[in-house]
Amino acid sequence: MNLDSIHNVYFIGIGGIGMSALARYFHANGKRVSGYDKTPTDITEGLIDLGIPVHFEDSVANLDDYLLNSTNTLVVYTPAVPKDHKELVYFNNSGYRVLKRSQILGLITENTFCLAVAGTHGKTTTTSILGHIMRVCDVPVTAFLGGISENYNSNLILNGTDVTVVEADEFDRSFLTLSPNIACITSMDADHLDIYGDASELEKSFHDFAHKLKEEGKLFVKKGLPIKGLTYGIEEDSDYSIHNIKIENGTYIFDVKTPKIILENLEFNLPGRHNLSNALIALAMAVEYGCPHQQIAKALASYQGVKRRFSYHIKRDDLVYIDDYAHHPQEINAVHQAVREMYPGKQVLAVFQPHLFSRTRDFADDFAASLSQFDEVVLLDIYPARELPIEGVTSTWLLEKIGNKNKVLISKSELINKVKASQADVILTIGAGDIGEQVKNIKHALSHED
Known part of the structure; x- marks a missing residue:
């Protein structure tokens, strides 16, 4: 067409x-x-x-x-x-x-130089970091983002049409419409089993995606994934790797080893090792494209994040409120790691809204294990999105599996009062449903505004 x-x-x-x-x-x-x-x-x-x-x-x-x-x-x-x-x-x-x-994205990208970000976690953040780097380097790029960039207050970065940066979404096998020049795979954890049936089919689709690269294309894979490509990892023996990590005033400072050079004292402001990994692969793809190292460093230091990806809404000495889109057990684990690293010894309340009956059923024990790590857990009813209920799969069922004794299931109408009553130092709202629509009200209530 x-x-x-x-x-x-x-x-x-x-x-x-x-x-x-x-x-x-x-x-x-x-x-x-x-x-x-x-x-x-x-x-x-x-x-x-x-x-x-x-x-x-x-x-x-x-x-x-x-x-x-x-x-x-x-x-x-x-x-x-x-x-x-x-x-x-x-x-x-x-x-x-x-x-x-997905077919439209395929049409748009087929006649451009395409950089595609695939993986069951980290796509949106990685894509927005990469789009920001390309924009700072003044590449004629269009970046399609799966979230609202804090830097641009938009899900579209538009600086030209020669180059495209896209999320390669595995849902519904959408990413198989793409033919990228440079691509990465951040993770291949089981997800979308309502589409794939089992984890082996999901893994097969990532192999199929790897074969969609254009001739002379380059594929990056996180160290340890069962697909061949240039590797990246934190403190790993990889083609691209991060070393000498320090935290100063909430900012990561680190070095990156590339196949040709070591970049020293880079700065990045998003908390969590998962976000460091996202920054590393965005940097690697930009280096392979040909962006200048100095401009890449400038872009990483000025990157502000994506809305609903570890988004701070209150950041006081006595109280922190963070909202995050995490809706898979591994993503909740990543949020937990980031919070504990940034706020050691603090009491943490996690409010979680499960997303999809099928995902809750498929990963119930993993959800329970990830949520049990927090000091206090508030659970909301399952957000159905595109699905009809599945018999026996409820938030009550999930709550029983959570090992933490300080846990409760409430309705959304009770949420504000429950959060206000908590003695936690750090409050999290987590989930991919409509819990994001509660953020303004929660912030208002916690800010003691009249």
Whole structure:
């Protein structure tokens, strides 16, 4: 498909983090963009502020307002939309070109120099670090992010169209539409078993992704993963490795050994060894692309993070409040490591909203083990997202598995009072559901504002 022949782009699920980045991209490139989403959010408000019409009722009658026709309109949908969605059914039955988000990314990236970040954890942070590095190095780059960058207050970094930086998402095998020049795999922990069935199928898909690289392409893999490529790791014997780590005033200071040189006294402000690993692989990909070392160092030091990735909302001597998107046991472990490293000896309360019935079922014991590490655990009901309930899989069931005696299951309406009553020094909200919408209220309550 020639995207130049497209005048209208209509999104079903335009408020999704990946979908809205594409909407911003097409809008910036002069297309008429519009779309549907289920509910208004900060993201849809931002799109409307740009002049992109968005409506919230699944009705074919609404489409008349957008003057769409099948000859010059592209329809983009997210797999999270049900197959019987009225608008999706209409477009499929009326001769429109209807493609998934991942297919559009494939089309955009196939004629550019593409850097792709794959892995079950760390994609969004790594992609945003890499996009920021490329922007600071003034590369003509478009970076599609799976989160809102604090540096740019956007999920799209737009500085040209010759180079693309993208998340290579394993969900629904979406990343197999890409053909990158430089790619990395950060992790291959079991996840999305509702799609893959078992961990071996997930691993196979990463091998398939590794074979999607363009000729002369370069693949980076975290040290220890069962795929061949350039390796990276923290304090490892790897092609790229971090050494001499120090923490000064909450900032990591470290050296990086590359195949050709040692870069000394780099600075990076995000807590947690997992974020150091994300910074390392972003640096390695930028070095292989050809970015100057001095500019890379400048970019790492100025990187501010991604919203809902270890985001500080209160940072006082007597109280810290952090919100994080972690929704897999390994991600919760990473958050725990970061908190204990930055706040040794402090009492830590974790508020967790499980995401998906299937993920809760598949990793219940691992979730219980990761949550048991905190001093106090508050559990919310499972956020279903695209799923129907699974018999026996509930937050009550998960709560029983948690070894920590200081644990409780509450409703969202009880959350504010429960958090205010806690004596914890550090409070965390964790999860990929709508718990993020509670952050403003929790911050307000903890700040003792009237």
